[in-house]
Amino acid sequence: MAKVRVYIAASLDGFIAGPDDDLSWLPTDAAPSEDGALGFEAFMADVGAMLMGRRTYEVVRSLSDAWAYGDTPVLVATHRELESDIPTVRAVSGTMDALLDTALEAAGGRDVYVDGGGMVQAALEAGRVDELIITMVPVLLGGGVPLFGALSERREFVFKQHASLGSMVQLYATRKPAEQA
């Protein structure tokens, strides 16, 4: 069954970028996979489509001329026109549920990777995140772009794994199954 997944690095105090979109605190020493950690390439192997907000798209695009997501369809949630030099990128809009359904369809039976603070938060609020894979960096930034935000109700997960990834620790949590009636 195709899943909605989050794969992201965060500081211990829950930021995905420091002030002014600073990413200099992200370690570059992460070996692809150590003692069971899920490396980015292995993660992407099961991903059929990505969903990200416009801001995340623009930050990703500005970081490097190279495109990290290969042929994977990338849906960018935006209400404005989007011109991209990447042929696999397209603009989408609608409710979070509709966006996720569109992404699942685009994924053709494989998983959807939700990226960026805003989209992750909206997917969590909608109760649609099946897997949270957070790679914790041992730094406190004290400010920046938060990974998490307010929720109308608690979201419960279960830890499936924890593993080292270079100097980081990856926490792998899956959505807690609903209580049996």
Add this chain to the structure above:
Amino acid sequence: MAKVRVYIAASLDGFIAGPDDDLSWLPTDAAPSEDGALGFEAFMADVGAMLMGRRTYEVVRSLSDAWAYGDTPVLVATHRELESDIPTVRAVSGTMDALLDTALEAAGGRDVYVDGGGMVQAALEAGRVDELIITMVPVLLGGGVPLFGALSERREFVFKQHASLGSMVQLYATRKPAEQA
């Protein structure tokens, strides 16, 4: 060498209590120590004194008639008068550096345990936290009392260990040694 240590449970989104000081999300299934996790009793064995804010003291005191900290001296940072039924509790005030020095003195060569969001934050801002032992609960609360707050500059740590503790994962980080000149 005596250390300043933080030992605390937090939700994945960084809260130490939910709205209205809700603690019902804290698991009660944590075995004392599994696969190397540091249980509370083992942690307390090296602690010579505690430092907490008044609000934390009052929440702790209201939770149970029992007192969790035995004979350990407990310094409560407050500018108001403090009457406690616990003989090992005393009020202290001053700058964070002075509070920590007082606590280290009270600890008699053993470690200082800084507890509660406000004191932890102040100790981090002062750059005085040697060890952060955070037991992550796999839940997103979406609001409540945050563990971390704004910092004037980054604080860097190194992961020493990660281990399961019941349904939780404990992250054990130590302060990153200063760069050699």
